[in-house]
Amino acid sequence: RALDAGADIEARGDGGMTPLVAATKANRVDAARLLIEAGADVNAKDDIQDSAYLYAGARGHDEILRMTLAHGADLRSTNRFGGTALIPASERGLLPTVEILLEAGVDPDHINNLGWTALHEAIVLGDGSARYVEVLRTLLDGGADATIRDGDGMLPVDLAAARGYDAIVAELRR
Structure with a gap:
């Protein structure tokens, strides 16, 4: 509903998280799917350099990881530790x-x-x-x-x- 009402899909919240990064960190697969299918940037990083792609890979959130890979994840992207x-x-x-x-x-x-x-x-x-x-x-x-x-x-x-x-x-x- 928020997206339908014109919410910014790349809005930043606590820690610089986008809605997709927040959904990924909570392993909310359905929310992540909806956001990715709506065009959320799978490579957008929060304040500690986590993106949906990097965090899903680091934590074994494989369903979200596969979605980020299918939607342009930057395989060379690096986390705060390089x-x-x-x-x-x-x-x-x-x-x-x-x-x-x-x-x-x-x-x-x-x-x-x-x-x-x-x-x-x-x-x-x-x-x-x-x-x-x-x-x-x-x-x-x-x-x-x-x-x-x-x-x-x-x-x-x-x-x-x-x-x-x-x-x-x-x-x-x-």
Whole structure:
């Protein structure tokens, strides 16, 4: 009704959020769908550099993520840490989201402000569980380069070995 009455679809509220960013952060799929179909900018960022696309990818809101991808999400867009949506998805072990983002063409080797790729974050901030082994395998199968060193010069295999993540070490060595 608000849109029909002429409300600004890109109006800014608390924290600089657009209605679409607010709907995405609340995982309100129907509201996000309505806003996207009405032409909301899926790349508009709030005051902390979250867009609907970036936040949906970072939090595993896959239904909204797919909608943003279908409506012009900028795959090279970065969050406040200089990371693409793939990096926090990998950090959180969100395998379906990682698969969606890789299929969409997100660069698996993008390096964020911390000097980490998605591989580094999945190792350093993950827990080494089977879920993270699958994320690592998916990243590698999606073209991630296991020879990229982090900002301290460490290889992903060295980071995994230092944490005792034997299954991840084996995956990286394959």
